[in-house]
Amino acid sequence: MKVVTMPLFYTNCYLIQTATGWILVDAGTRSQAKSFLRRLGKLGIQPSDIKLIIITHAHFDHVGSLASIKSLCNCPVLAHPLEARLIETGEVVIPPGTNALGKLVSWLGRHNIRSLRFPKTRVEFTTDQELDLTPYGVAAKVVPTPGHTPGSLSVLLEDGQAIVGDLAMSYGLGSNFPIFAEQPEKITASWDLLIKQGASIFYPAHGRKVPVTRLRGIEK
Ligand SMILES: [Zn+2]
Ligand SMILES: [Zn+2]
Incomplete structure (x- = not known):
């Protein structure tokens, strides 16, 4: 099954091939629409080939260019209802x-919140449960991983x-534990949930793919 990495600035977005086109996972930082079109062109993919x-x-850094990419692709957006509310109101969290690094970057972010704003975008579909993607022509599912x-x-x-967003990070510097988390106590349980369901390799939004056998949590 074909997964293509599409970096948009410092966020890895991913394209999943389906029977009828492609599914795009995440939409990068702001002002990435040109880069998106250029990269799609190199892959021989039309924006209209993206169905979801x-x-x-x-x-x-995951919804910054969502509004512009969505209008290029003219396709629906799917997110968890809690996240959909933020996407639709443009609320920056x-x-x-x-x-230590995460705390510093988080502090900087909170003090520069204006620069992190993104355009509000309509979310057509939400799910807070597992969702089968076979109707989209691919043997895959969406799994809530808080x-x-x-x-x-x-x-x-x-x-x-497994495309995991920021559930894991992978810069080759020890831990794969995300340097930011609202519910850090749930991270490894979500890793385990995916592994139990057959995940063998994680594709993070930041850093390189990592086999689950090499996943490392916080050093004790
Ligand atoms: Zn991120
Ligand atoms: Zn994040």
């Missing part, structure tokens, strides 16, 4: 840091590939 945009969560935010979603493909 799934948002893992409503942080500015800065999560607390889970380590921890980074209460409404975080992951996309789990039947072959074990």
Whole structure:
């Protein structure tokens, strides 16, 4: 099953091939529409080939270009209802840091919140449960994986590939625990949930893909 990484500035978005086109997961930081079109063009994909945009969560670096990408693709958006509310109101949430670096970046974010604003965008579909994606032509499902935010979603493909948003980060520097989290106590339970359901490799929005056998939590 084909998953293509599409970095939009510092956020990895992902394209999942389906029987009828593609599903895009996440929409990057602001002002990425040109970069999106350029990268799609190189892949030989038309914006109209994208049939659905799934948002893992409503942080500015995942929904910054959602409004413009959505209008290029002319397709619906799916998110968890808690995140949909933020996407539709344009509310910027800065999560607390889970380590020293995260705390610093979180502080900077809270003090520069204006620069992180994103255009409000309509969300057509919401789910707070597992959702089968076979009607979209791909053997995959959406799985609620709270921890980074209460409404975080992951996309789990039947072959074990899992697109996890910010549920894990992977910069090759030790821990894969996200440096920000609103519910840090739920992170590893969500990892375990995906693994129990067959996930073998995580594709994070920040950093490189990581096999689940190499996932590392917070050092004790
Ligand atoms: Zn995030
Ligand atoms: Zn992020």
